Amino acid sequence: xxxxxxxxxxxxxxxxxxxxxxxxxxxxxxxxxxxxxxxxxxxxxxxxxxxxxxxxxxxxxxxxxxxxxxxxxxxxxxxxxxxxxxxxxxxxxxxxxxxxxxxxxxxxxxxxxxxxxxxxxxxxxxxxxxxxxxxxxxxxxxxxxxxxxxxxxxxxxxxxxxxxxxxxxxxxxxxxxxxxxxxxxxxxxxxxxxxxxxxxxxxxxxxx
Amino acid sequence: xxxxxxxxxxxxxxxxxxxxxxxxxxxxxxxxxxxxxxxxxxxxxxxxxxxxxxxxxxxxxxxxxxxxxxxxxxxxxxxxxxxxxxxxxxxxxxxxxxxxxxxxxxxxxxxxxxxxxxxxxxxxxxxxxxxxxxxxxxxxxxxxxxxxxxxxxxxxxxxxxxxxxxxxxxxxxxxxxxxxxxxxxxxxxxxxxxxxxxxxxxxxxxxxxxxxxxxxxxxxxxxxxxxxxxxxxxxxxxxxxxxxxxxxxxxxxxxxxxxxxxxxxxxxxxxxxxxxxxxxxxxxxxxxxxxxxxxxxxxxxxxxxx
Numbered sequence: 332x333x334x335x336x337x338x339x340x341x342x343x344x345x346x347x348x349x350x351x352x353x354x355x356x357x358x359x360x361x362x363x364x365x366x367x368x369x370x371x372x373x374x375x376x377x378x379x380x381x382x383x384x385x386x387x388x389x390x391x392x393x394x395x396x397x398x399x400x401x402x403x404x405x406x407x408x409x410x411x412x413x414x415x416x417x418x419x420x421x422x423x424x425x426x427x428x429x430x431x432x433x434x435x436x437x438x439x440x441x442x443x444x445x446x447x448x449x450x451x452x453x454x455x456x457x458x459x460x461x462x463x464x465x466x467x468x469x470x471x472x473x474x475x476x477x478x479x480x481x482x483x484x485x486x487x488x489x490x491x492x493x494x495x496x497x498x499x500x501x502x503x504x505x506x507x508x509x510x511x512x513x514x515x516x517x518x519x520x521x522x523x524x525x526x527x528x529x530x531x532x533x534x535x536x537x538x539x
Numbered sequence: 540x541x542x543x544x545x546x547x548x549x550x551x552x553x554x555x556x557x558x559x560x561x562x563x564x565x566x567x568x569x570x571x572x573x574x575x576x577x578x579x580x581x582x583x584x585x586x587x588x589x590x591x592x593x594x595x596x597x598x599x600x601x602x603x604x605x606x607x608x609x610x611x612x613x614x615x616x617x618x619x620x621x622x623x624x625x626x627x628x629x630x631x632x633x634x635x636x637x638x639x640x641x642x643x644x645x646x647x648x649x650x651x652x653x654x655x656x657x658x659x660x661x662x663x664x665x666x667x668x669x670x671x672x673x674x675x676x677x678x679x680x681x682x683x684x685x686x687x688x689x690x691x692x693x694x695x696x697x698x699x700x701x702x703x704x705x706x707x708x709x710x711x712x713x714x715x716x717x718x719x720x721x722x723x724x725x726x727x728x729x730x731x732x733x734x735x736x737x738x739x740x741x742x743x744x745x746x747x748x749x750x751x752x753x754x755x756x757x758x759x760x761x762x763x764x765x766x767x768x769x770x771x772x773x774x775x776x777x778x779x780x781x782x783x784x785x786x787x788x789x790x791x792x793x794x795x796x797x798x799x800x801x802x803x804x805x806x807x808x809x810x811x812x813x814x815x816x817x818x819x820x821x822x823x824x825x826x827x828x829x830x831x832x833x834x835x836x837x838x839x840x841x842x843x844x845x
Contacts, residue, residue, distance in 0.1 A: 492819045493806075493819075494806060494816055494819055494820055494824075494844065495803070495844060497801075497803030498793075498816070499793060499797075499798045500793065501791040501792055501793070502788065502791065502792070502793050502807050502808050502809070502815075502816075503791055503808070503809060503815075504791050514801075514802075514803070522802065524639075524687035524688060524689060525639070525641055525687060525688065526641075526686065526687060527640060527641050527642050527683070527684065527685070527687075527688045528641065528642035528643060528645065528646050529642075529684070530681065530682040531645075531659060531661050531664070531681060532659050533682060
């Protein structure tokens with residue numbers, strides 16, 4: 332219909348054009364009538380709120396500067412922090428060993444250069460509620476990216492400019508960024524395989 | 540031309556005219572029935588190409604559409620016609636070394652951009668390819684469905700509109716229903732598209748999709764925040780495509796696929812801003828464009844983040 336309308340319009344001229352247009356307009360109107368006027372225009376009830384994307388890390392903002400917002404560090408496993416809650420009464424044991432009674436769950440999954448590293452390379456033996464840089468400097472758990480960046484300097488550099496890792500919000504304004512440990516388990520940082528969402532339908536799947 | 544065929548032609552012509560005259564009474568009824576069509580519907584049918592409209596005409600059209608969609612879907616709709624901003628050229632980068640092929644982007648896009656659920660329209664296709672073969676389209680699989688991704692020895696390449704600087708789909712459109720806006724987004728005026736699908740044939744990325752049937756979206760899943768040239772509800776018989784989420788990016792937000800990506804593989808920004816994430820990637824990473832040899836000059840870049 333539309334093709335006729337436009338291509339004919341350019342071909343004809345003068346009175347012919349007028350007559351043709353008239354005919355086509357009539358046809359068009361009838362077409363329009365049967366197609367759109369008969370459509371069900373009933374108003375549906377319902378007062379659902381405007382839906383947006385799942386915004387998993389939207390709130391919980393702690394930090395502000397240069398339009399960049401850090402998302403609050405992810406929560407610790409239940410009842411595990413502060414570490415000093417248990418460790419204050421314990422005699423520190425600096426010997427490298429396999430953990431059996433406590434933190435055996437972490438030991439079981441630990442795969443972050445397991446051969447060469449263990450707990451006290453990153454956790455402070457004296458100040459249990461802090462992390463420890465290679466220099467001996469103590470940092471809080473909310474600054475863990477500094478610890479990661481000691482080895483993964485290239486990632487830290489890319490992360491700072493928003494290229495490694497995910498940023499959400501405004502491409503030209505306020506954004507939220509995630510800490511390394513939002514996405515990577517510090518004890519087993521490699522991404523785990525996940526179930527993919529369904530593939531697109533194929534012709535053979537379509538039931539007629 | 541011989542006389543017989545000439546006379547045959549004449550006959551055919553007069554025949555068709557006779558046919559037309561025969562149908563006149565039906566036409567008369569139809570014309571009378573026009574009274575049943577609302578002013579908006581008639582106006583919409585004779586609406587000109589969106590690009591040629593004045594501000595007032597656009598406002599009027601947008602207002603009518605909002606009313607129409609709100610009634611149809613039972614919730615408040617906004618149809619924006621926010622134009623491109625000067626000094627912005629949108630670009631996109633996707634990290635091939637990080638994409639795990641989970642298809643979250645595919646479905647976030649469907650929801651954000653009101654793509655038909657059945658018949659199914661997906662603006663993003665994720666290709667699974669073998670690492671040892673590299674980017675090899677002959678052996679690429681879009682229907683992969685293992686228990687877990689990423690699969691050993693494979694990598695994933697999501698393909699969507701590459702927002703070419705030299706868009707073939709635009710060159711071939713016989714009605715100028717699709718064009719590249721000033722911020723680089725290739726858009727479609729669904730009211731002006733005649734559904735000839737020339738653009739689909741011309742696009743080397745398979746990025747354009749046709750509504751073979753009336754699009755079908757559950758009322759509760761429809762996204763009512765729309766743009767005229769983007770995710771507003773489409774009709775049967777028009778072509779649609781990725782617009783970088785025009786309704787989001789022209790309001791400053793990241794596209795939906797960027798926000799959903801669990802590995803942060805998707806990056807977006809202003810190519811004209813030297814401090815943007817996208818410019819950092821172009822200047823510091825190994826970057827490729829898909830089917831470079833075709834000279835489509837995409838603004839969608841693939842890169843290796845590691």
